[in-house]
Amino acid sequence: MTTQAVLTHSRALEVARQALKVEADALLALGPRLGDSFEQVVQLMLSSSGRVAVMGMGKSGHVGRKIAATLSSTGTPAFFVHPAEASHGDLGMVTPSDIVLALSNSGESDELNAILPTLRRLGVKLVAMTGRPDSSLARHADHVLDSRVDQEACPLNLAPTASTTAQIALGDALAVALLDARGFRAEDFARSHPGGALGRKLLTHVRDLMRSGDALPRVTADMSLLDMMRVMSAKGLGCAILVDDQEHVAGIFTDGDLRRLIERGTDLRGLTAGQVMHGSPRTVSADALAVDAADLMESARITLVLAVDEQQRLQGAISINDLMRAKVI
Known part of the structure; x- marks a missing residue:
């Protein structure tokens, strides 16, 4: 030209x-x-x-x-x-x-x-x-x-x-x-794209990302509130998980629950974990897809869910930060 x-x-x-x-x-x-x-x-x-x-x-x-x-x-x-x-x-x-x-x-x-x-x-x-x-x-x-x-x-x-x-x-x-x-199927597509976003969503399970074992902030009902707070601080998950002798999940106590107690002027001395816990925490199967845990957190407006087996025994815990680090969300 x-x-x-x-x-x-x-x-x-x-x-x-x-x-x-x-x-x-x-x-x-x-x-x-x-x-x-x-x-x-x-x-x-x-x-x-x-x-x-x-x-x-x-x-x-x-x-x-x-x-x-x-x-x-x-x-x-x-x-x-x-x-x-x-x-x-x-x-x-x-x-x-x-x-x-x-x-x-x-x-x-x-x-x-x-x-x-x-x-x-x-x-x-x-x-x-x-x-x-x-x-x-x-x-x-x-x-x-x-x-x-x-x-x-x-x-x-x-x-x-x-x-x-x-x-x-x-x-x-x-x-x-x-x-x-x-x-x-979508699962077949994900297997040929393990490094992509779809692969992570369809191949990553809660078990792959959850905290488990000694990393979990387990407490018992008779533990004092102050001792429970020490467990929460040590484990760094922002919560304490109440379990019974058989490891069944009985309740959960979060940083938000502690803040609300303080805002109400509650005397924390003498309280036990069992007295401040709230029951029926949100749970998923440890074998569920991690993206399902993300959907549960979003719908319930929470930042952590507990992983349990079929008998509701505690298997682990997964937070929104865990999901973000794994790029599931």
């Missing part, structure tokens, strides 16, 4: 809105074209004992990496192979039990077409995602997913824009159909 570009505010909005409309129209046109071929590809991938090797050059390659990642995270093992590198050794990553998903809008990518005979000799099933069902890639494929678009969002109708959006959407549709067919 030899002259400085000049773009008015209204022109920028006009171009942007037109681009979005073109891409939205391209996506809407995909649905009616889905048919037997799509169902056959889903069945092929469901019944495969191998993985899905996704290939594509240029912008289709970038889309292919995303599709491979989405498939892998939703229960269909997949990986990306660069077609140019495949001709120089990386094709060894592909085994006869794998399925190749090849992306090319034109269907005439030289790098892809160069390895098609080798894939055929390997006996690998080939799925083509292309905008030209009559292309070389489509003719070599066992199944064809039609990703054609009427026009690109690019005003010059040159830069891959609507066509790559269609590829991404079609890849997402394939991944979601496979996810549904496999009965893939």
